[in-house]
Amino acid sequence: MAPGAALGVLGGGQLGRMFVHAAQQMGYATVVLDPDAASPAGAVAHRHIRADYLDPAGLDELAGMAAAVTTEFENVPAAALERLARARPVAPGAAAVAVCQDRLAEKAALQRAGVACAPHAAIASAEQLARVDPALLPGILKTARLGYDGKGQVRVESAAQLAAAWESLGRSACVLERRLDLAAEISVLVTRGADGAVVHFPVQRNVHRDGILAVTRVPADGVDTALQADAIAAATRLAAALDYVGVLCVEFFVLADGSLVANEMAPRPHNSGHYSIDACDVSQFDLQVRALAGAPLVEPRLHSPCVMLNLLGDLWLQGGVAAEPDWAGVLALPGVHLHLYGKAEARAGRKMGHLTVTAADAGGADATARRAAALLGLAGW
Structure with missing residues (x-):
């Protein structure tokens, strides 16, 4: 699509802001969907749709205005991308973004592509916790979803610390990674x-x-x-x-x-x-x-x-x-x-x-x- 068309972005943070600046420099109109009225990207876009990422009316408005849509963060709901993709090109697609939203799916994708990752184990139940290989300790326990910038991560030295850390993370689905030198x-x-x-x-x-x-x-x-x-x-x-x-x-x-x-x-x-x-x-x-x-x-x-x-x-x-x-x-x-x-x-x-x-x-x-x-x-x- 040639300059003059409108490009949409889900998310109004700094990554969206810098995308908008780049798009405008190349002659594209820009549309941002973000619920925050003071979002950095919304402040500089041609149009800011203030709506939740799963709001059907907001998504339909975005699809009606933008010739194609991207996202500025990986935790945008996959369902939002899927809805948009029924009407407009979306890049990256919902399936790829969903992989990056889950550490276990991400590690599986890395291994399928022949890319080495740290030794790890899934912990989503007391049974899986009890079966953890001691060779994975000391390690880092990470929530499988929604972790970023060090959030949802706990360093553990022993099995007892691992059990306590899993409790502190709400017994949610987690990944234990061996700590590497x-x-x-x-x-x-x-x-x-x-x-x-x-x-x-x-x-x-x-x-x-x-x-x-x-x-x-x-x-x-x-x-x-x-x-x-x-x-x-x-x-x-x-x-x-x-x-x-x-x-x-x-x-x-x-x-x-x-x-x-x-x-x-x-x-x-x-x-x-x-x-x-x-x-x-x-x-x-x-x-x-x-x-x-x-x-x-x-x-x-x-x-x-x-x-x-x-x-x-x-x-x-x-x-x-x-x-x-x-x-x-x-x-x-x-x-x-x-x-x-x-x-x-x-x-x-x-x-x-x-x-x-x-x-x-x-x-x-x-x-x-x-x-x-x-x-x-x-x-x-």
């Missing part, structure tokens, strides 16, 4: 078109704190190039196996022994790919628009080494006192690109924005990013 965390973003064409971004090296992404560096320093190629190939196989259309992120662990295992995947643009807006000639959101509209996909080119810092609500709340961060000091640094998401209230752990530092070389980007982090009171890496 990590050397690095990386992620890969691929974009697949309806015609099966696939392009990918460079591998990103990530640092997480309390389960939330804190720092992304590109190129992925210290990660073997052959291993990076393996990660890209694995993500590409997975996208094909899911018959996926759109932007897909796969997070991997590089283990101390040099092997690679997949951690999880996201059926959408990803926090670790936000740097692409400033450091690549085509961003992940540009490619999300192209995949949805059926436009040609082009291989992204990293034109500037970079470091991205996540900006959480804690920055505005340091020392228990609400205060504006030192933006003037940060913006005085060379190569700094500030992105704030238009969220009215800063809360601890809430993603309020990101900062990307670009430079002529990786060392320069890292040095400036460390200066920015110090000005903002962020921990180093």
